Amino acid sequence: MYADTQNEITRQVVRVAQLLLAYGADSELVEEISQRLGYALGLASVEISISSNSLVLTSLVHGRCITTTRRTREHGINMTVICELQRICLLTEKGLYGLYEVRKRVSRIRPKTYPTHYLVPMIGLSCASFCHMFGGDLAASILTFFASSVGMFVRISIAKHHFNLLLNFAVTAFVTTLIAQLGYQISFTETPKLPMAASVLMLVPGFPMINAISDMVKGHLNVGISRWGHATILTVASVIGITMAMQLGGLFL
Incomplete structure (x- = not known):
């Protein structure tokens, strides 16, 4: 795996974790989805540390580590966003989504609210x-x-x-x-x-x-x-x- 590919996968995984935290997922679910998505996209290891207003994620491929930090802000509880992120993870594990499709789907996620x-x-x-x-x-x-x-x-x-x-x-x-x-x-x-x-x-x-x-x-x-x-x-x-x-x-x- 090229370094640029690992960088992009890490960005997508940490973005998913950031959205999960922002919209009300518990920490265990954030860890699980992040690791499963990372493994499905080809990462050898995904380690994530969650605090009250930030998260740190480290990916490992062929002995090469990349660590990134993101600040998290609450956007209110929205289970639609969380369910959509879980769906993306499941379809990626099944081989239906690749990195490009994951990036496109995540970028299109918008919270839905009732009128x-x-x-x-x-x-x-x-x-x-x-x-x-x-x-x-x-x-x-x-x-x-x-x-x-x-x-x-x-x-x-x-x-x-x-x-x-x-x-x-x-x-x-x-x-x-x-x-x-x-x-x-x-x-x-x-x-x-x-x-x-x-x-x-x-x-x-x-x-x-x-x-x-x-x-x-x-x-x-x-x-x-x-x-x-x-x-x-x-x-x-x-x-x-x-x-x-x-x-x-x-x-x-």
Whole structure:
């Protein structure tokens, strides 16, 4: 294998690892896909080291090592991207894709998101369903639907302007709770507490926490602790927003 070919394969493998980390894959999956793709493209060995915001990958062919470092930035959870990268790896292992095809397919990957006019009411409906499951009456469920829908719209609007994620969560929690506590102010529901609890469930960072535990259990302690800390800070930001809204509305924890 020529040096230029090894360089290009290493670039593609590390790019795949970078995308997997950016869109929410756990560290074990990143290592597995990177090594399998590297072996399928002709590398003799692929070693990868993952930290909270970067990764280092070393490839080996005929005693020649190439090491490259990449910085990683979170782009939000998107399983479409992760599944597409796994598909590319599988087809490469089967011999259907070569280096050129892998490069072309990876460059074409774009995260797919649901349209806002579909996403907002579905989030509202899911939170309203939780309110109903918790024992809320019809009025409480309707209030939950309205509060969580408005909150999700605010969250998406802030995200489009690329504000800090902590600020996003705090403002979204504040607006959502401010609307949800109307059940106390107007007294049109028998269960005014439930909309306040159910409407902010969309802010629970469940996936990052699951990944954090998975990483720590599988031995990736530094990445797991980092993800756990990030999820905890997001939760704290949400609590700050909720507390401010309750104080403004005259309610106290």
